[in-house]
Amino acid sequence: MKEITFTIRRFNPKTDTAPHDEEYTVEVHEGARVLHALHAVHAQDPGLAYRWCCGSGQCGSCAMRIDGTPALACLTEAHDGMTVWPLDLPVVQDLEVDVAPYLDRISPLCSSEGAVFPTQAEIEAIKPLRECIECMSCVSVCPALKVSDFAGPTAMRQEMRLALDPRDTQDRIAEAIEHDLFNCTTCQQCWKVCPKEIQTPGKAIEKLREIANRRGLTLPRHQEVAELVRTTGRSVGKTQETFLEQVPEVIEPEGEVRATVGFFVGCMYNGRLPQTALDMIEVMRRNGIRVIIPHEQVCCGSPLIRTGQTAIVDSLKHQNIEAFTSRDIDIVMTMCAGCGSTLKNDYDTPFTVMDATEVLNRVGIEDPAPLHITVTYHDPCHLLRGQGISEEPRKLLRKVVDRLVETPNQCCGSGGGVRSGVPEVAGALGQKRGEAFESSGAEMVVSCCPFCEFHIAENTRLPVKDLMTLLRRGYEEKDRQKAAKEE
């Protein structure tokens, strides 16, 4: 047996005006789960409210926030110092939340008499979507659901599950659109907290959008983007000299070559923010990295995949893969979180794909001069969850700024075609993000994604910069200080 001390967030709406944290010390056996610890607390304090049933990860009733993240109490090991909070949903009492409104939005199968059973192939297709135990962890973290009438991840998962079932008689695509299918930002929070690891964004949202597209139900603004990609190879129109128009195919570093990478620029850095990509190139040159830039590369296809418009995606993939393999490039570097996530997760590449922050951490960088500024870092969803990258940018950032303050991670609202297709939802999420940054004490927001940077800049008074721009500034400052000393 061992003794652990931990905190539970308590709230009784009948007696409390606000939630408060209470500390408990209990004895539990080695390997005890959070649920065991709660039972031990309950023995001391029978007023503690929490739900559980199966005790084995099957019923979903014990979902709660453990150390800040939704998890099942019956499967998570208890530890000294942990915090146990209710899911971020309306609280009934203590750790019990009101899940009824969300359960009501999960459509039942409507079968007709004499309906045929699904074939083996249909059963296999349905399988990844039917494991849901309705714990509502996904619902509790969904950003779109917090600012709109979006039915939420598990309701959408069920729509796709039913759309695949030959017994079902309802029009699930029309139903999903009615329940704001296009409001999902594909931030992937739902998938990352799901105890059954159901890939709702890729396996339900994007698939429902694909069927909607085949029926001509794609949002007009998304159709315009698809037409632009089809006619120009790019998802943004030309408004200035592009990055690719400004650079040669090979950019040699200063001094010794320590690494060689191909560079996939992406539509936003190419067409809208070429200077940011040029800043990155200077950082690579400074650190001995040769950069090869095939000029025939095109849009990665992300804006099309996320919005269900996949007809020309294979040809884009083919052209991009060929651009790098024809030059025998082993490592393709991206600096747009969305492109990187797409190349890593939606492509089958014969080369390794790395974000620029991964490349710099792997090769190792010369220290820039620290800039005297306090910044906060915004994790782009497609870098954090799409590529599992959070420490690499922070390590680089700590080298170039005096102080990095953290802001709780949250989607900015720009992904999944929401910024273009449903701007009011993107705006509401951006505003929440902007408020969080402004109360963080930071003087600047730094990120690694052109979509996030554009969107956040519209929703905060703070300046928003790309990490590569800051690193370049750090090197310029270092050179300036050195020159001043030599004078």
Ligand code: FES
């Ligand atoms: Fe059933 Fe935890 S008690 S899933």
